[in-house]
Amino acid sequence: MTAVVETEGLTKFYGTRKGLEDLTLQIQPGEVFGYLGPNGAGKTTTIRLLLDVIRPTSGRATVLGADTRDTAVRGRIGYLPGELALAGRERAHDFLGFLAEVRGGVSRGRIDELADRLDADLSIRMGQLSKGNKQKVGLIQAFMHEPELLILDEPTSGLDPLVQHEFLAMVREVRTSGRTVLMSSHVLGEVQNVADRVGIVRAGRLVAVEDVAALRERAVRHVEFHFDAPVPKEAFEGLPGVRDVVVEGASLRCTIDGRPDALIKAAARFTVVHMVSSEPDLEEIFLTYYSEEAPRAHAGA
Amino acid sequence: MPTLVRKTLRDYRRSVIGWAVGISAFLSLYLSIYPSIRSNPDFAQQAALSKYPGPLRDLMGGLADIASGTGYLQAVVYQLFVPILLTICAMLLGTRAIAAPEEDGTLELTVTLPIDRGRLVLERWAAVALGVLAVAIVTLALVLALGSVSDIGVPMGNIIAAHTGLFLLALFFGTLALTVGAATGSKAVSLAVGGGYALAGYVVETLGKSVDAISWLRWVSPFHYYLDGSPVALGWPLGDYLVLLGATAVLVTTAMLAFSRRDVGV
Known part of the structure; x- marks a missing residue:
């Protein structure tokens, strides 16, 4: 073709x-x-x-x-x-x-x-x-x-x-x-x-x-949960793909790479009042590509 | 008529009408007072000479015999004012061919049409030429009409010859503005080069007659090939007009080559 x-x-x-x-x-x-x-x-x-x-x-x-x-x-x-x-x-x-x-x-x-x-x-x-x-x-x-x-x-x-x-x-x-x-x-x-x-x-x-599907897998997403009562930070630490966890009283902020599955399951143990998930931030994908993919991209080009 | 020529003429329509009306108003005013000049020749001649002393008189083309039809027509129409107006009109149309649309960004879509760059320049130039021609024809008709009403006594053939020169002169400068615009993409540069050359060319041709140091420069002045043959008095200076036409053709070719080579809108 x-x-x-x-x-x-x-x-x-x-x-x-x-x-x-x-x-x-x-x-x-x-x-x-x-x-x-x-x-x-x-x-x-x-x-x-x-x-x-x-x-x-x-x-x-x-x-x-x-x-x-x-x-x-x-x-x-x-x-x-x-x-x-x-x-x-x-x-x-x-x-x-x-x-x-x-x-x-x-x-x-x-x-x-x-x-x-x-x-x-x-x-x-x-x-x-x-x-x-x-x-x-x-x-x-x-x-x-x-x-x-x-x-x-x-x-x-x-x-x-x-x-x-x-x-x-x-x-x-x-x-x-x-x-x-x-x-x-x-x-x-x-x-x-x-x-x-x-x-x-x-x-x-x-x-x-x-591929768009592959890119979406890589995308970095900011997620925010609000619960009806304060939650322990430990409950969200060490989850696969979850980074930058910040817990302030009843709210949780973190960054996820790829699938949100583990985070959702962890959050489900508490009462979720409100949830915000931002669109994947392209700028962060660029940064990812710079830090992780740069050698490969240069070799590929 | 090619699509782009028609479209460009449509864009030019308002300014072409505007310039035709403006120059016609000027002509009507000055040609309608000719009968009073003729009826009082000594006074008019004296007034003209005292108004323009020394070198200024040279700049005005000598002002000889202003009370005669030929002298009057030369001094008020074909010497300075109307050539300047028509030249400005042609240069403005010329910059609107490439430089102005490039600066405002509208050329981007035009250059991505399936039209060869050289053809694009040529068709835009054709529209400039037709626009200037339209103004020239309207004003020629008016000079012929008012000339016969005021009984100006210049043969019709000479008026047509002079007006043809006027058209060729304006077309040359319009083409120059188009070419500089096609080569540089800058409206300011194309108007500066066109205007500067026109001004210098006029001064060199008129003052050069009595200042030996610059008289050789008259050969590179477009005005030389328009004024020197005195078409109002003597009829067609064919060779001079061919020089103007040839120079215009060289400019158009240059514009086509230059525009085909370069990046647009950077």
Whole structure:
């Protein structure tokens, strides 16, 4: 099977500042690939290299089997920029019509259908769109021509939860139809429900590529229990995967790696009034990768 | 017409209309007072010469024979004011081709369309050229109409020749702004280079006639190829216009090559 996105030693320096170093990555057809990393890690640099907006310092990249310099291939890609800028007096549907025409045509019905799904008002002038509406127009233009590859840079920023939900449904439909998605995010929570694999990039280097299921196993989670009476600290010490236990009267705070099973069973011996479990903190996963996986990642790259 | 040309022209529509209206207002004002100048030639000539003493007069193109139709048309329309206005219009449109959308981020989506970078530049340039052409045609029609109403007595062919030069001059500077923008991505740099070259070019061409030290520089001034042939009086200076056209073509080619080579929006 030919990879949809394939890079080899892809490197980009902005003068002396490193943007991305030695990225070797393959994304297969029909896959949703989450590209994770903190701001400034190199996600946008990678994406802009794939779209030939910027040119690599060294290394190479192919998209849909063609070199990124091949102009025609871009008609088969849907792209949502990370910092989408839309301006001017033109109305949103006229702008979408222009993009559709250049890419070889999209039916008016298709644009309206997407606008309906995302609840976007396309009669507004581009310069007056709110941030959320801008993002919706950006999504519509990326999805409307049913591209074989979608490259979405921080697609959910500025969207309200309802629209985010609809967007994720659209991503799943794309996968179901056998097409491919590359989406970046700095929040694992945004991609973990749709992505098959995630790549984690930090300071310009790809530090890990993991199955989402495996990543979730590794995730570090902060958990808080509140009981109806003070609890002894000893009851929670030495549990597998439980760290940083702090007991203050009737409340317990700790960090868990992987499964919460042992902790839940220990807590069940007391009367639980309230429980808070935060989403896995991606930053801590990065830290985990730095401390434990760094040697392996370097060897693998 | 290619999609991108049409879309760019749509974006330019308001400013093109604005400049056409503005320059037309200027022309209407000055051409409508010509009959009173003609009826009092000695006074007008005297007033013009005393208003612009010495080198200032050179800067204004000499102001010879201002009470004649040819002299008047040259001095108030084709010498300085209208070329400056149309050149500014063309340079603003030129910066809006690449540099301005690159700075505000809207170029990002455009460069990821299945359009070759060189073609993108060429089609944006075509829209700039058509926009400037539209302003030139509207203002030409107005000069011809008002000229015949005020009985200005300049042959229609000469007015068309002068206006063609005006268009080519403005197009050259618009293309220069586009090219600098395509090469650097900076609006400020492209306006500074375009404006600086226009100003220096004009001064060198007008003052260079009487200052020997800089007279050789006239050859690199675009205004030389517009003013030196005196089209209002003498008709088509074909060779000069071909120089302007050729320089414009070189600039467009440079813009296409430069833009194809570089990173966008970094």
